[in-house]
Amino acid sequence: MEIDTLKGLYVEELKDLYSAEKQLIKALPKMAKAAKDKQLQQAFRNHLKETEQHVARIEMICQELGVSPRGKKCVGMEGLIEEGSEMINEANDAALDAGLISKAQHVEHYEMAGYGTVRTYARQLGFENQAELLQQTLDEEGRADQVLTELAEAGINVEAEV
Numbered sequence: 001m002e003i004d005t006l007k008g009l010y011v012e013e014l015k016d017l018y019s020a021e022k023q024l025i026k027a028l029p030k031m032a033k034a035a036k037d038k039q040l041q042q043a044f045r046n047h048l049k050e051t052e053q054h055v056a057r058i059e060m061i062c063q064e065l066g067v068s069p070r071g072k073k074c075v076g077m078e079g080l081i082e083e084g085s086e087m088i089n090e091a092n093d094a095a096l097d098a099g100l101i102s103k104a105q106h107v108e109h110y111e112m113a114g115y116g117t118v119r120t121y122a123r124q125l126g127f128e129n130q131a132e133l134l135q136q137t138l139d140e141e142g143r144a145d146q147v148l149t150e151l152a153e154a155g156i157n158v159e160a161e162v
Helices: 006-034 038-065 075-090 093-124 128-161
Strands: none
Touching (some): 038 093, 075 093
C-alpha cells in the first residue's frame, strides 16, 4: 500500500501496533511462566490484561475510521519477542528475571514510541477522542515500564549479581 497522506500513515501505524499487541498477547504468558519472581510473574499477567484492552482500543479506533486493523505484521515486535525467547532459553536462573525485565522494557519503550507517534497523528488529524484513547494506552505502557524498573531495582537485579 502506498502511503501518501498523514491519515494513511496513521492507519498503517495503527495496524502495526495492532500486530505488535496481538504478538505480545501470545508472548506475555510465556514470560510469566518463565519468570521465577512471583511479583514479576504477576506484573506480566497484569500487563496481559492491559494489552487485551490496548487491542480493543485499536479495534474501536479502526472501526471509527472504517478500516480493518489487520493486514500488517509488526516485524519490530517479532524481533523483540524473539530476543525474549532467546533470553528464556539462554539465561541461568539467577539472571533470568533480570533478563526478562530487560527484554520487556525494550518492548515497552518500542510501544511507547509507537503510541506517542499515533497519538500525535490523531491530534493533528482532529481525532481528539482517538488521541485520548491512544494517550490512555501510552500511559499504561509507561506505568508497566515503571513497574518493571521498580521490580528490578527492588531486588531482581541485585539477585542477578550473585
